[in-house]
Amino acid sequence: MADDMDVEMEIPRGTKRKAEDILQADKPRHIRALDQDVVNKIAAGEIIVAPVHALKELIENGVDAGSTAIEILVKEGGLKLLQITDNGHGINRDDLPILCERFTTSKLKAFEDLSTIGTYGFRGEALASISHIAHLTVTTKPKESSCAWRANYSGGKLVPAKPGQSADPKPTAGRQGTQITVEDLFYNVPARRRAFRSASEEYAKILDMVGRYAVHCHGVAFTCKKHGDTSMGISTPANATIVDRIRQIHGAAVANELIELKNEDDRLGFMAQGWVSNANYHVKRTMLLLFINHRAVESSAIKKAVEQTYSAFLPKGGHPFVYLSLDIDPRRVDVNVHPTKREVNFLNEDEIIEQICDKIRLSLSTVDSSRTFMTQTLLPGARIPTIATLPDSGIDSLVVGHNKRSGQQKVYENNLVRTDSRMRTITSMLPLSVTQPLSRQDSSDGALPEDLQYDQTDKETVLCRLTSVKELRAEVRDCMHSELTGVFAGHFFVGIVDERRRIAAIQGSVKLYLIDYGMISNEFFYQVGLTDFGNMGVIKFDPPLDLHELLVIAADYEQKRQSQEAGQKQAGEAIDWVKAVAKVEEQILKMREMLQEYFSLEISENGQLLSIPLLLKGYVPSMAKLPQFLLRLGPTVDWADEKNCFATFLRELASFYVPESLPPSPQQGHQDSSGKDSQSTSQKLRGASAAGAEDVSLGDVGPNDDTLSERPDAMDTDREGNGDEEQEEPPEITARRAQLNRMVQDVLFPAFKARLVATKGLLRGVVEVADLKGLYRVFERC
Known part of the structure; x- marks a missing residue:
C-alpha cells in the first residue's frame, strides 16, 4: 500500500475519482530525504x-x-x-x-x-x-x-x-x-x-x-x-575616475551634469558618497547604482525616497541618475538575508535615507538657477512659448530661465546648442568657385567607387594575449585627456575649413573649435590598430601588385626629392637606392607571415602584394601613399624588439591612413604638380576590392603617444603650382576631393565621436575660436 501511495498518477481534469481514491489521498504520506543531487x-x-x-x-x-x-x-x-x-x-x-x-x-x-x-x-x-x-x-x-x-x-x-x-x-x-x-x-x-x-x-x-x-x-x-x-x-581603464567611468558607460550627457555627494554621520555609523545628476538631466526611468559596503544591491525604499526628492526639481515623467555608495558599520548590516545577496538589511534605515535625501535636495537647490527641458511639439491651439525648433523633427529644444520680477519664461540664446547634424554646415555657405558643397543626398561625385565591395569573412576572432600589445594599450590609456575626450564624444561637425591644411570646425557645447583632423586621424587609426590587433579587415588587390615595383616607385620619388633639397654639393653622399630597395624587400618578405597574421598585410612568396589592412569600413586611404608606406617599413620599423616593432608598424600604418592634403582649387591660381604620379598610381590600384569586418569600439584603448610624426606626406597631392594662370583641375583630383570630403564628414568624424579617446598630445591640434557665452558678454558691453 505504501508503494502505491508513493506513485502519483496523472489524472485528466474533470475525471471523477473513486471513493477509495479519496480516502487514500486523505492519509498522510511518508516523509523521505531528498536525493543529494x-x-x-x-x-x-x-x-x-x-x-x-x-x-x-x-x-x-x-x-x-x-x-x-x-x-x-x-x-x-x-x-x-x-x-x-x-x-x-x-x-x-x-x-x-x-x-x-x-x-x-x-x-x-x-x-x-x-x-x-x-x-x-x-x-x-x-x-x-x-x-x-x-x-x-x-x-x-x-x-x-x-x-x-x-x-x-x-x-x-x-x-x-x-x-x-x-x-x-x-x-x-x-x-x-x-x-x-x-x-x-x-x-x-x-x-x-x-x-x-x-x-x-x-x-x-x-x-x-x-x-x-x-x-x-x-x-x-x-x-x-x-x-x-x-x-x-x-x-x-583601471586608472579612470568615477566620472570618466560613468561617461564611458552611460554617456557624456549624464557625465556632464553630475553633482558630487558626500555625507557622514558617526552616530548612525554610515558614510555616503557618490554622484547624482542635476536638474538639467532626466530620463524616463530612474538609474540607481546602489552599493552598500561595496556590494551591488537593490533597495526599493531608497529608490522611492530619491525619486520623491527629485520630483520637485524635474519635469513630470523625468527621473534622475544616481550612483550611491554607502559604507555602514558591518555590525549594523545583515548581508545574509537573500540567496543571491541582492538585498541587505541595516539598522536605522529610515534615518540614513532621510539624511541622504536632504543632502541631495540641498545640492540640487544650490547648483543652478536655470534648466534645460526637451519637450514635444504642442498641439494646435495651445499656447506656444518661445522655443528653438529643430527642422524636420518632432522634438523642440527649450532653454528656460525664470525671471523673478515678471514670472515669465525667457530664452537665453547664448545657451542654445546646435544639436541637429542636418542643419546647414559651413561648407555649404562657401561659393561654388571655392569648393563644391556636398549634401548627404549627393551620390555621383562623393560616392565611393562602384568597384569597391565589402564582404563579411568567416574568420574567427582572435583574442590577443600578447603582453607587448597590452602594455601598448595601457600606455595609451595612461595619456587620456578626459575633457578633450568629452569634447569629441559630444561634438557636432560644422564643416571642413581648409582641405590643404586639413583643418575642420566642430562645435562642442556652446564652443567652436578648429581641429587638425590629420593629427587626430593619426592617433585614431593608431588606436584602431591596437584594438583590432590580429583581427583587422583586409583590402584585397585584384590583380595583385608587385612589391618590388612599388618600392622602386617610392625610391625614385625619394631620390628626386632629396636631390632637390640637397643639391649637387652632397651628391657624393647619396644613398644607394638599389641596395636600399633590395634590403627593404628582403626584410618585408622575411616577416611576411607575421605581417599577415597580426596586420592582414598579405604578401606571396614571389613578392606579390595581395592585401593591406582595412581599419575603418567606409574609409579608403590614399593609394598614392602606398609605395612610400611600404618603403618606410624597412628603416622606421624596429624589427628586433617585439613591442617596438608593433608600435612603430602601427604608427606607420596610421600615417598611411591619414587623409591626404588636397591641392588648392584651380580658381585660386594653383595647380597640381603631382597629379601625374597620383593618376598613374591610382590607375594601377583601381581594381582594388575590400573585404573586412565591421570596425571596433575603442572603450578598452586610450591614448598612447603624445608625439605625432611631423614628416610631410611625401606621396600626398599637396603641391602648389608655379604659375598664376587658372588651370582646369584633373578629374582624378576632383573625384578624390568629393570622395574625401564625404568620407571625412560621414565616416571619419562619426568614428571620432563614437570611439576616439583623445590624448594629451592632441591638445596642440585643437584650438578654441569662439565661446557663445563669452561673445554675448562682449556684445552686452558694446
Whole structure:
C-alpha cells in the first residue's frame, strides 16, 4: 500500500475519482530525504537564477582576489559560454579538489564572522551551484606557482576533461590569476533554460551588471564583449575616475551634469558618497547604482525616497541618475538575508535615507538657477512659448530661465546648442568657385567607387594575449585627456575649413573649435590598430601588385626629392637606392607571415602584394601613399624588439591612413604638380576590392603617444603650382576631393565621436575660436 501511495498518477481534469481514491489521498504520506543531487539543484536554482547572477558571483570573487583587470566573454547571453578572467592571486593547487563543494570558503571560520564580513563572497555556494547546472572549468596560477593548473568540475566534484583520463588537475600554461569558464548553463534544467526569451536580453542584463561594478570598483579595469565580436560592450581603464567611468558607460550627457555627494554621520555609523545628476538631466526611468559596503544591491525604499526628492526639481515623467555608495558599520548590516545577496538589511534605515535625501535636495537647490527641458511639439491651439525648433523633427529644444520680477519664461540664446547634424554646415555657405558643397543626398561625385565591395569573412576572432600589445594599450590609456575626450564624444561637425591644411570646425557645447583632423586621424587609426590587433579587415588587390615595383616607385620619388633639397654639393653622399630597395624587400618578405597574421598585410612568396589592412569600413586611404608606406617599413620599423616593432608598424600604418592634403582649387591660381604620379598610381590600384569586418569600439584603448610624426606626406597631392594662370583641375583630383570630403564628414568624424579617446598630445591640434557665452558678454558691453 505504501508503494502505491508513493506513485502519483496523472489524472485528466474533470475525471471523477473513486471513493477509495479519496480516502487514500486523505492519509498522510511518508516523509523521505531528498536525493543529494536534487538538493544541490534546488539550491543552485535559488542562487543562480539567470546568467547575470552567475556572472555577479564570479566578478565578486575576482575583486576579492585582488584583481586589477577583469575580462568577460559572453556567448548567447551567457547560456552557451560565460568566461571571466582576472589577474588576482589565484587558487592553490591543493585547494582545487574541494573548490566546488558546498560551503567551502576561505572567508568564514565561525558564525560570528558574519557580523564583521568585509568581502563579497563568504558562503561558498557560488561555484558549487554553478557546477551542478553547467560545465565548469577553472584555470588558475598563484604567483608562487611555476605553472597554471586546470580542473574540470561537475556536480561539485572533479571530473576528467575527457573520458578515460584522470580527474586530477592538469598543469598547463597560463598567466597569474584565475580564469573560470562556464559552458552550457542550465543544460540539465531544461525548463529553466526554455524560460529565457532571447540571448540579447540576457546580454543586456550582463552589460548592466558589469557596468555597475565598472563604475564602482576604482582601480579595476573591466572589459566585456560578445564572443566573436571585435567591439567591446564595456571597456574601462583601471586608472579612470568615477566620472570618466560613468561617461564611458552611460554617456557624456549624464557625465556632464553630475553633482558630487558626500555625507557622514558617526552616530548612525554610515558614510555616503557618490554622484547624482542635476536638474538639467532626466530620463524616463530612474538609474540607481546602489552599493552598500561595496556590494551591488537593490533597495526599493531608497529608490522611492530619491525619486520623491527629485520630483520637485524635474519635469513630470523625468527621473534622475544616481550612483550611491554607502559604507555602514558591518555590525549594523545583515548581508545574509537573500540567496543571491541582492538585498541587505541595516539598522536605522529610515534615518540614513532621510539624511541622504536632504543632502541631495540641498545640492540640487544650490547648483543652478536655470534648466534645460526637451519637450514635444504642442498641439494646435495651445499656447506656444518661445522655443528653438529643430527642422524636420518632432522634438523642440527649450532653454528656460525664470525671471523673478515678471514670472515669465525667457530664452537665453547664448545657451542654445546646435544639436541637429542636418542643419546647414559651413561648407555649404562657401561659393561654388571655392569648393563644391556636398549634401548627404549627393551620390555621383562623393560616392565611393562602384568597384569597391565589402564582404563579411568567416574568420574567427582572435583574442590577443600578447603582453607587448597590452602594455601598448595601457600606455595609451595612461595619456587620456578626459575633457578633450568629452569634447569629441559630444561634438557636432560644422564643416571642413581648409582641405590643404586639413583643418575642420566642430562645435562642442556652446564652443567652436578648429581641429587638425590629420593629427587626430593619426592617433585614431593608431588606436584602431591596437584594438583590432590580429583581427583587422583586409583590402584585397585584384590583380595583385608587385612589391618590388612599388618600392622602386617610392625610391625614385625619394631620390628626386632629396636631390632637390640637397643639391649637387652632397651628391657624393647619396644613398644607394638599389641596395636600399633590395634590403627593404628582403626584410618585408622575411616577416611576411607575421605581417599577415597580426596586420592582414598579405604578401606571396614571389613578392606579390595581395592585401593591406582595412581599419575603418567606409574609409579608403590614399593609394598614392602606398609605395612610400611600404618603403618606410624597412628603416622606421624596429624589427628586433617585439613591442617596438608593433608600435612603430602601427604608427606607420596610421600615417598611411591619414587623409591626404588636397591641392588648392584651380580658381585660386594653383595647380597640381603631382597629379601625374597620383593618376598613374591610382590607375594601377583601381581594381582594388575590400573585404573586412565591421570596425571596433575603442572603450578598452586610450591614448598612447603624445608625439605625432611631423614628416610631410611625401606621396600626398599637396603641391602648389608655379604659375598664376587658372588651370582646369584633373578629374582624378576632383573625384578624390568629393570622395574625401564625404568620407571625412560621414565616416571619419562619426568614428571620432563614437570611439576616439583623445590624448594629451592632441591638445596642440585643437584650438578654441569662439565661446557663445563669452561673445554675448562682449556684445552686452558694446
